[in-house]
Amino acid sequence: MSNFESLATRAVEATPPALSKAVRGLSDKTIAWVFIAPTIILLLAINIFPLIWTIYLSFTNYAANRPNRPITNVGLKWYRDILGSPEVWAAMQATAHFVFWTILFQTLIGFGLAYLIDRKFRGHAFWTTIILIPMMLSPAVVGNFWKFLYQPQIGLFNYAVSFFTGIDPSSFEMLGSVKLAPWAIVIVDTWMWTPYVMLICLAGLRSIPGYIYEAAEVDRASKWRQFWSITLPMALPFIMLAVLFRGIENFKMFDMVVLLTGGGPGSTTELASITLKRQAFEAYRTGYSSAFAIILFVAVFGLANIYVRTLNRVKQR
Amino acid sequence: MAEVSIKNISKRFKSVMAVSSLSLDIADGEFVVLLGPTGAGKTTTLRLVAGLEKPDEGEITIGGQGMAGLAPSARDVAFVFQQYSLYPHLSVFDNLAFPLRSPARRIPENEVKERVNQVAELLRIPHKLANRSTQLSGGEMQRVAIGRALVRQPSIYLMDEPLSSLDAKLRADLRLELKRIQEELGATILYVTHDQIEAMTMANRIGVINEGSLIQLGSPRDIYENPQSIYVAQRLGQPQINLLPAGLLPSGKLPAGTQTIGARTEHFDIQKKPNGEASVDWIEHLGDQNRLHVNLGERRITTLIAPDSNLKSGDRVALKLVRPLCFSASGERLG
Structure with a gap:
C-alpha cells in the first residue's frame, strides 16, 4: 500500500499547477482567433475582395486606363457579348483541345511509367528522380528552350523527327504552322507534367497492399486480370485526382504557351487565359475582361465540383 | 482433397x-x-x-x-x-x-x-x-x-x-x-x-x-x-506452466538428472496450513475460476483454484507436487 501512496504523492508533486485565468489572460477562443486572423485578413485582402470587386466591375463600363471616366452600369451586356463572341469561342476551343489532349497523354504515359517504376527494379529510385526533372523546371525556362528545340533549322526536335521519319527537318514548323502549333504546346506540357501524374499514380500503386496480389495469384487470376480487377480500380481515385489537378492547371495555362507561341500563329493557340489577358491589359476593356474572368471561374469551379463529387463516389466504393 | x-x-x-x-x-x-x-x-x-x-x-x-x-x-x-x-x-x-x-x-x-x-x-x-x-x-x-x-x-x-x-x-x-x-x-x-x-x-x-x-x-x-x-x-496451458528448480517442493521420486520441474494446476496439491512455507499473494476472480498467485520465497507460482476455495490473500499454504513434468538441464523431458 505504501508503495501506491508514495507513487500517488510523487505524481501529484510532479504535476504543475493549472495556470490561472489571470496568467493566461486570453480565452482559448480568443487565442484561436489571434492565430487564424492573419490568414483570414490576407485571404480577404488578396482573394475575396478582388473576387467581389471583379464581379462588381463585370457589370460596369470601367476601363483601367481611363480611371476618371464616370462609371456606368451596363447590366449583363458583357456577359451577352462574351457568350456571343466567335473570338471567345475560338479561345475556348483551343483551351478544350489543349486540356483534353494533355490530360489524355499525361494520364496514359504517367500511369504507364508509374506501373513500370513500381516494379522496384535496380536503380528505380534513380530513374524516378530523373523522370521528375522536367516538373521541377520553371515554365518560363521550359517555354524558352522548347522554342529552340522546335527551331526548324537548328532545333533538336525537328532533327529527331527527321532522323526517324526521313522528313526534311526544315520542311515543317511546329510553332509556325496552324495545324501543328496546337500539338506543339500539347507535347511540351505533356513532357513537363507527365512526371507529376506519374508521381501521384505511383503513390496510388504503392498503396495497394501486396497480399491482395498474393491472394489473387492463389485464386488463379492472371496478371491481366489482376491489373483490371485490382490495380486499376484501386489506383483509380489517385488517377482521377491527378486528372483533376492537371485539368484545373491547364484550364488556366498561360505562361508556357505565351512564351512558346504567344497565342499564334493567328490565334490558333490563343487559350482562354491569353485572350483574357489581352482584353484586360492590351485593350483595357476592364469590365469585359472581368465578366470573362467570372465566366471562366464559374466554369472551372462548376466542373471541378462535379468532378470531385464523382471522385468521392469512386473512393467510397 | x-x-x-x-x-x-x-x-x-x-x-x-x-x-x-x-x-x-x-x-x-x-x-x-x-x-x-x-x-x-x-x-x-x-x-x-x-x-x-x-x-x-x-x-x-x-x-x-x-x-x-x-x-x-x-x-x-x-x-x-x-x-x-x-x-x-x-x-x-x-x-x-x-x-x-x-x-x-x-x-x-x-x-x-x-x-x-x-x-x-x-x-x-x-x-x-x-x-x-x-x-x-x-x-x-x-x-x-x-x-x-x-x-x-x-x-x-x-x-x-x-x-x-x-x-x-x-x-x-x-x-x-x-x-x-x-x-x-x-x-x-x-x-x-x-x-x-x-x-x-x-x-x-x-x-x-x-x-x-x-x-x-x-x-x-x-x-x-x-x-x-x-x-x-x-x-500450452493457461496459466503458463510454472518452472521450478528440482527439490524446491516435495514431489515424490524424480528421475535422475532432473534439473527443472514443470508444474501446471493439475500437478499441485495446495493445503492451507498456518506454518506453510508459501503465502498467498493475490487471488484473481475470473468468475468460473480463480487464479491463485502464491509467493514461495523469491518465486511466484500461478495456478487455478476452485471458486469456492476459502483461501484469501495473506494465508500461509503448504504446496506439494503430484507427478509433475521433469526436465533435464538442457530442457529435455525426462521420464
Missing part, C-alpha cells in the same frame, strides 16, 4: 534461417495446426506450401505430385491471409466468385452462383452478398476471406492466423464454425497460429515450431500432457 507431404524444406532470408529442414505429413481430411511465437517460421512454411515463396531445399508434394517450380496458381491450394485480403471494390458476392471466375477454370455462371450461395449459407452471410466488401465488420470480412477459400474446394486450405485480428468473442464463434465446416467438408487444413486455444480446440494434430524447426508433433492432448521439452510445455 489430398494428402500433403513436406520433406526437409529450408528457407533462408538473407541471414535469417526462417525454416530449417522441416518435415511434415498431412493426411487427407486432417486439420494440422502449426503453433509457435512470432517469427518462428510458421507463416513461411505456409507460404512455401502455397508457392508464394520458393524453398532453398527440400520438396513439397500435394496429392503425390511434386510442387517444385510450380506457381501458386498451378497448385491446387487456397490461402486465407491474416489481413482481410478482400478485393475492396467488389461486392461480397463478387469476392466469393472471384476464384471461380478465373478463365482457367471456366465454370458456368449458374454454377458459380450456386457455389457462392452454398458457401455464404455455410458461413452464415447470405444476407451480406450484395454488400460492398468495405461495408462489412471485421468478423464478416474474415468470413468472406475464408469463404473465398471454401468455394474453391482445393487440395488443401492454408490459413495464416485468420482469426488473430478479430475480437475475443468473434474468435471463439468462428473457431467453432471453422471446425464444424472442416468436419462437414472433410477438408484438409494447414493452419498457423500463435493462439494455443485455437490450436487445442481445432487441431487433429499440433506441430510446435521454434526457430524454423518442428519440435514436436502430436495430438493436442499428447502435446499438452507429454511435452518433450520445456519450450513445448510453455506453449
Whole structure:
C-alpha cells in the first residue's frame, strides 16, 4: 500500500499547477482567433475582395486606363457579348483541345511509367528522380528552350523527327504552322507534367497492399486480370485526382504557351487565359475582361465540383 | 482433397534461417495446426506450401505430385491471409466468385452462383452478398476471406492466423464454425497460429515450431500432457506452466538428472496450513475460476483454484507436487 501512496504523492508533486485565468489572460477562443486572423485578413485582402470587386466591375463600363471616366452600369451586356463572341469561342476551343489532349497523354504515359517504376527494379529510385526533372523546371525556362528545340533549322526536335521519319527537318514548323502549333504546346506540357501524374499514380500503386496480389495469384487470376480487377480500380481515385489537378492547371495555362507561341500563329493557340489577358491589359476593356474572368471561374469551379463529387463516389466504393 | 507431404524444406532470408529442414505429413481430411511465437517460421512454411515463396531445399508434394517450380496458381491450394485480403471494390458476392471466375477454370455462371450461395449459407452471410466488401465488420470480412477459400474446394486450405485480428468473442464463434465446416467438408487444413486455444480446440494434430524447426508433433492432448521439452510445455496451458528448480517442493521420486520441474494446476496439491512455507499473494476472480498467485520465497507460482476455495490473500499454504513434468538441464523431458 505504501508503495501506491508514495507513487500517488510523487505524481501529484510532479504535476504543475493549472495556470490561472489571470496568467493566461486570453480565452482559448480568443487565442484561436489571434492565430487564424492573419490568414483570414490576407485571404480577404488578396482573394475575396478582388473576387467581389471583379464581379462588381463585370457589370460596369470601367476601363483601367481611363480611371476618371464616370462609371456606368451596363447590366449583363458583357456577359451577352462574351457568350456571343466567335473570338471567345475560338479561345475556348483551343483551351478544350489543349486540356483534353494533355490530360489524355499525361494520364496514359504517367500511369504507364508509374506501373513500370513500381516494379522496384535496380536503380528505380534513380530513374524516378530523373523522370521528375522536367516538373521541377520553371515554365518560363521550359517555354524558352522548347522554342529552340522546335527551331526548324537548328532545333533538336525537328532533327529527331527527321532522323526517324526521313522528313526534311526544315520542311515543317511546329510553332509556325496552324495545324501543328496546337500539338506543339500539347507535347511540351505533356513532357513537363507527365512526371507529376506519374508521381501521384505511383503513390496510388504503392498503396495497394501486396497480399491482395498474393491472394489473387492463389485464386488463379492472371496478371491481366489482376491489373483490371485490382490495380486499376484501386489506383483509380489517385488517377482521377491527378486528372483533376492537371485539368484545373491547364484550364488556366498561360505562361508556357505565351512564351512558346504567344497565342499564334493567328490565334490558333490563343487559350482562354491569353485572350483574357489581352482584353484586360492590351485593350483595357476592364469590365469585359472581368465578366470573362467570372465566366471562366464559374466554369472551372462548376466542373471541378462535379468532378470531385464523382471522385468521392469512386473512393467510397 | 489430398494428402500433403513436406520433406526437409529450408528457407533462408538473407541471414535469417526462417525454416530449417522441416518435415511434415498431412493426411487427407486432417486439420494440422502449426503453433509457435512470432517469427518462428510458421507463416513461411505456409507460404512455401502455397508457392508464394520458393524453398532453398527440400520438396513439397500435394496429392503425390511434386510442387517444385510450380506457381501458386498451378497448385491446387487456397490461402486465407491474416489481413482481410478482400478485393475492396467488389461486392461480397463478387469476392466469393472471384476464384471461380478465373478463365482457367471456366465454370458456368449458374454454377458459380450456386457455389457462392452454398458457401455464404455455410458461413452464415447470405444476407451480406450484395454488400460492398468495405461495408462489412471485421468478423464478416474474415468470413468472406475464408469463404473465398471454401468455394474453391482445393487440395488443401492454408490459413495464416485468420482469426488473430478479430475480437475475443468473434474468435471463439468462428473457431467453432471453422471446425464444424472442416468436419462437414472433410477438408484438409494447414493452419498457423500463435493462439494455443485455437490450436487445442481445432487441431487433429499440433506441430510446435521454434526457430524454423518442428519440435514436436502430436495430438493436442499428447502435446499438452507429454511435452518433450520445456519450450513445448510453455506453449500450452493457461496459466503458463510454472518452472521450478528440482527439490524446491516435495514431489515424490524424480528421475535422475532432473534439473527443472514443470508444474501446471493439475500437478499441485495446495493445503492451507498456518506454518506453510508459501503465502498467498493475490487471488484473481475470473468468475468460473480463480487464479491463485502464491509467493514461495523469491518465486511466484500461478495456478487455478476452485471458486469456492476459502483461501484469501495473506494465508500461509503448504504446496506439494503430484507427478509433475521433469526436465533435464538442457530442457529435455525426462521420464
